[in-house]
Amino acid sequence: MGKNPEELLKTAEQEEYHHLVNRMKPKPPLAQNCMWAFVVGGLICVVGQIIMEYFISLGYSRQDAVSLESTSMIFLGALFTGLGIYDNLGAKAGAGSVVPITGFANAIVAPAMEFKREGYIFGVGAKMFSIAGPTLLFGFTASVLIGLAKLIMLYL
Amino acid sequence: MGAINKKGRQTFIFADPPCIISWASIVGPKEGEGPWSDDFDQILPDYLWGEASWEKTESKMLREAAKLALSKQGLQTSDIELMVAGDLLNQITSSNYAAREIAVPFLGLYGACSTMAESLLVAAAMVDGGYCERVLAATSSHHYSAERQYRAPVEQGVQRVPSSQWTATAAGAVILQKGGSGPRLSCATVGKVIDMGQTDAANMGAAMAPAAVDTIKAHFQETGRPHDYYDLVVTGDLAAVGLSVARELFVRVGLVPSPNFSDCGVLLYDGLQDVDSGGSGCGCSACMLTGPFLRKVAGGEMRNILLVSTGALMSPTTTFQKESIPAIAHAVAIENI
Amino acid sequence: MSLLMAFLVGGGLCLIGQLVMDLTKPGVSPGHILVGYITIGALLSAFGLYQPLVDIGGAGATVPLSGFGHSLAQGAIKEVAEKGWLGAFTGGISATAGGITAAIVFGYLAAVLFDPKD
Numbered sequence: 001m002g003k004n005p006e007e008l009l010k011t012a013e014q015e016e017y018h019h020l021v022n023r024m025k026p027k028p029p030l031a032q033n034c035m036w037a038f039v040v041g042g043l044i045c046v047v048g049q050i051i052m053e054y055f056i057s058l059g060y061s062r063q064d065a066v067s068l069e070s071t072s073m074i075f076l077g078a079l080f081t082g083l084g085i086y087d088n089l090g091a092k093a094g095a096g097s098v099v100p101i102t103g104f105a106n107a108i109v110a111p112a113m114e115f116k117r118e119g120y121i122f123g124v125g126a127k128m129f130s131i132a133g134p135t136l137l138f139g140f141t142a143s144v145l146i147g148l149a150k151l152i153m154l155y156l
Numbered sequence: 157m158g159a160i161n162k163k164g165r166q167t168f169i170f171a172d173p174p175c176i177i178s179w180a181s182i183v184g185p186k187e188g189e190g191p192w193s194d195d196f197d198q199i200l201p202d203y204l205w206g207e208a209s210w211e212k213t214e215s216k217m218l219r220e221a222a223k224l225a226l227s228k229q230g231l232q233t234s235d236i237e238l239m240v241a242g243d244l245l246n247q248i249t250s251s252n253y254a255a256r257e258i259a260v261p262f263l264g265l266y267g268a269c270s271t272m273a274e275s276l277l278v279a280a281a282m283v284d285g286g287y288c289e290r291v292l293a294a295t296s297s298h299h300y301s302a303e304r305q306y307r308a309p310v311e312q313g314v315q316r317v318p319s320s321q322w323t324a325t326a327a328g329a330v331i332l333q334k335g336g337s338g339p340r341l342s343c344a345t346v347g348k349v350i351d352m353g354q355t356d357a358a359n360m361g362a363a364m365a366p367a368a369v370d371t372i373k374a375h376f377q378e379t380g381r382p383h384d385y386y387d388l389v390v391t392g393d394l395a396a397v398g399l400s401v402a403r404e405l406f407v408r409v410g411l412v413p414s415p416n417f418s419d420c421g422v423l424l425y426d427g428l429q430d431v432d433s434g435g436s437g438c439g440c441s442a443c444m445l446t447g448p449f450l451r452k453v454a455g456g457e458m459r460n461i462l463l464v465s466t467g468a469l470m471s472p473t474t475t476f477q478k479e480s481i482p483a484i485a486h487a488v489a490i491e492n493i
Numbered sequence: 494m495s496l497l498m499a500f501l502v503g504g505g506l507c508l509i510g511q512l513v514m515d516l517t518k519p520g521v522s523p524g525h526i527l528v529g530y531i532t533i534g535a536l537l538s539a540f541g542l543y544q545p546l547v548d549i550g551g552a553g554a555t556v557p558l559s560g561f562g563h564s565l566a567q568g569a570i571k572e573v574a575e576k577g578w579l580g581a582f583t584g585g586i587s588a589t590a591g592g593i594t595a596a597i598v599f600g601y602l603a604a605v606l607f608d609p610k611d
Contacts, residue, residue, distance in 0.1 A: 014353035021354065021362040024401050026318035026433075028515045033315070034508055041507025041557070042500035048552035049499035066555050066564070070592040073556055075599050081311050082603040084610030090313015090523075095510030097313045098523040099530055099557045100503070101592070107527060108596055110312035112604030114304060117209045124604050131524040132596065135558070138528045139565050140585060142535035147569030147581025149539070154574065300609075310609045314523060315514070356519045 033094050040089065040096035048073050048100070070101055077105030082113065107131040161284070164378030166346050166371075173340035173493060174283040174332040176454075177290075178231075180224035181446035182217045183439070184299065184325025190425045195447035197224055203300055203325060211245060212253075214298035217327035217439075218243065219254035221446075222294050225329040236260045236331070237288040240279045242271040243438050244297050244323075245305060251295070260292075268467030269393050270347070271295040272328060272442040273486035276463075277344040279332045280488070289334055296327030297437030306357070306472055319359040319397045322431035324424060326439025328446035339453045342460075345375040345487040349469065353480045357470065361398020361421070361433055363481035364466040368394060369405040371485040372464055376411060379489075387458040389413035390449070391485070392441035392465035395421035395434030413462075420444040441465040445490075453490055460491035495551050502550025506530075506557040527558055534562025539570070564588045 003011075051072045055065040077100075080086040086106045090097040097103050112128035129136075161169055181196045188199030198220075200213075207213045218241060226233060239258055241251040242265035255262040267274035275293035282288045300310055302323040308314045332341065350370050354363035368391045376383060394402055399419045406412045420441040421434035445463055452458045464487040470479065510526050534557075537543040543563040546554040554560050568588025572580030586593070 017352045017366065018354070020404060021359070021401060024404065025359060025362065025397055028317055030515050033515055034511050037511035038504035038508045041510075042504025042553070045499045045503025045550075045553040045556045046496050048503075048556035049496055052552050052555075053495065067591040069552060069555065070561070070564075070589075071595040074592060074595045078596075078599040078603040081313075082607030084311060084607075087311045087313045091315055093313070093507075094315035095514055095526060096504075096507040098526050099507045099510045099559075101556055101558055101561060103313065103523065104527055104558055104561070105596055105600060106311070106313050107523060108600035109603045109607075110309035110609075112600060113311060113607055114309045114609050116604065116608070120605070124601065128597075128600050128604060131527060132600075134524060135527045135531055136593065139531040139535060139562055139589075142532050142562065143565035143569045143585025144581050146535060146539040146566045147573045147584055148578070150570045150573045151578055151581055308522070312523065317519070358519055 036093045037096035040093035041099055044097070044100040044102055047076070073101045074105045077102030078109045081106045081109040104132065104135065107135070164374065166348070166374050167343055167378040168277070168281060168346070169343045170280055170284040170341060172284055172334065173342045174280045174334060175336040175340050176330055176338045176450065176490065177333045177336045178225045178229045178331040179446040179450050180221045180228065180329050181443045182221045182224070182327045183443050186299070186429065187324055187326050187424060187443065190429060192424070192444070192448050195451055196443060200325070203298070210298050210301040210304065211249065214243065214245065214296050214301050215250040215253040217298070218250055218294055218296035218329070219257050221296065221327040221329040222254065222258060222292055225292070225331050229331070231331070233258050233260060235290060236292045237290055238263065238279070238282055239292045239294070240265060240275040240282075241294040242266050242275060243295055244268060244302050267484060267486065268469050269297070269436055269438050269440060270465040270467030270484050270486050271438045272445060273392070273463055273465035273488045276330060276332070276341060276488045277346065277486055280341045280344060283332050283334050291332050292329060293332065294327065294329035295438040295442045297323055297325065297439035299323045299325045299437070302437060316432050317358050318432050319356070319361070320432045321360060321393065321395045321421060321434055321436035322425070323437035324435045324440040324443065326437070326443035328439065328442025330446060339450060339490050340493050342489045342491050342493065343379060344489065345371055345378065347371040347485040347487070349482045349484050351480050351482040355478060355480050357475045357481065359397060360436060360468045360481065361394040361396070362401050363468050364483040364485065365394055365398045365402040365405060367483035368464055368466050368485040369402055369409065371487050372413060372462070373409055373411055375462065375487045383411055384414045386413065386460050386462045386489070388416045388418065388449070388461040390444070390461060390463055391419045392467070393421035393434070393436035394419045394466055395436060397433045450490070453492060456492065460489065463488050463490060498549055499551050499553035502546060502553030503556055506554070506559060530558040531562040531565070534559025535566040538563040538566035561589060561592065
């Protein structure tokens with residue numbers, strides 16, 4: 001409100017510049033990225049499926065098998081991050097390596113291992129939650145709200 | 157009124173142009189695999205160089221580049237009267253810690269990736285102003301310490317977008333002296349901070365291009381030099397995206413530097429090195445200057461160059477707060493006189 | 494067959510994430526994707542929309558982080574029915590306790606044992 005002519009001119013100039021940059025900026029190779037994301041993401045889930053079916057064959061209940069599968073996938077994600085392989089996969093696969101739970105493990109280990117020189121408590125210990133923290137926060141909050149909503153519905 | 161050694165608003169003309177008597181460059185493994193491997197003084201075998209952290213390595217690179225530049229002329233650190241340096245890390249620690257070892261009077265600068273030109277400009281003014289006989293200007297950057305501070309952890313699986321740039325692991329040091337033999341720093345244009353409202357930290361070239369164009373335009377206007385005066389006008393780290401935007405902006409303002417206009421970020425790597433848009437970082441223009449450019453000017457292959465180091469002046473905090481990216485560019489003219 | 498379905502469903506969920514990253518404004522980081530998937534997964538699950546995906550895709554729906562959100566939501570819903578309001582606070586986290594503890598412990602161990610590679 002009440003912008004002076006100089007500010008308006010500046011805004012117009014910035015907008016025009018923004019259009020120029022958008023015209024010049026190379027776009028991500030969408031088809032290629034999507035292909036990689038689909039194939040890598042799909043294959044990671046196939047590994048999870050194999051693990052789950054293995055635990056079912058050992059006599060675990062389906063629900064426990066899912067828990068064991070998550071745990072195993074997290075272990076693998078942490079291991080491959082530690083070995084320095086997961087970031088190379090992520091550079092190619094994008095969301096294909098972020099969305100699976102192995103990507104969650106990667107997001108914990110990657111910042112943690114880099115902050116070792118800042119100490120094991122406030123370096124590794126604090127930094128490992130830089131991405132996992134917000135993720136768990138939103139997950140837990142959603143779960144509590146859903147539980148409370150369910151409670152209200154039970155009493156209605 | 158009016159300063160006697162200044163033309164227009166921004167350009168310093170050095171009455172007795174300081175002489176670049178020595179220079180040195182140290183680069184990382186990736187930079188050493190690029191097109192200029194023969195021009196660098198030292199190529200590191202790995203990214204730690206025997207140190208415990210990337211930050212320490214970055215500081216060591218700056219320190220060793222400075223010592224190397226001195227030793228080429230048989231000088232000691234005590235022969236330096238002033239050290240002017242800066243880098244990308246918080247509180248410019250690479251420079252501070254290097255200055256602790258070099259132990260000469262020190263001025264720390266922050267100009268992000270524009271530091272090479274900025275430090276040369278300050279050093280030249282100190283020499284030409286008669287405050288110092290011999291001054292060291294230096295800067296460095298390290299890919300992994302910068303990634304860690306500005307972007308994501310190295311081992312996190314992050315997909316780079318095509319406009320993103322690769323922070324160079326490189327350091328450059330230049331020794332300026334009153335008189336002597338070598339290329340001279342004849343004039344310099346101090347840049348203004350320009351912000352065109354760009355917010356994408358993965359497209360810094362576009363944020364910096366207007367600053368580079370503004371400084372180059374001011375330089376030619378204020379010095380009155382023709383557009384084809386320099387054999388090469390080279391920006392610091394606009395990279396491919398920023399360079400093409402800058403070319404477009406030059407056409408609009410009716411000034412196209414000729415015969416050669418390029419960018420260190422584009423030149424530093426070859427096309428197959430997976431750096432997306434190109435190089436960036438303080439070391440990008442520093443190692444190109446102290447590697448190929450000064451050799452070519454000193455050897456007479458080029459008569460003169462205008463180095464325009466460009467810097468994006470944001471921080472991770474301002475990026476999170478969704479502030480736009482202010483940018484700056486400083487120009488220094490290096491010629492055989 | 495179950496492997497093929499896991500591949501297709503899992504791949505499809507990742508593909509959606511890629512489209513979000515490439516087609517929306519710049520700055521959507523892996524962190525945003527993780528937060529988005531866990532939250533949206535929990536919400537879809539609360540409306541009964543995620544279970545069908547698990548039935549079809551198996552690990553293809555449980556391995557993506559939206560599946561973690563699904564476990565959180567289902568755990569809360571189940572325990573609310575058994576324990577009342579306390580279940581809202583304990584259900585989600587007990588259902589996912591294995592995964593979360595694994596993530597923290599394995600994550601810490603990996604960080605202590607390995608160094609970042611160049």
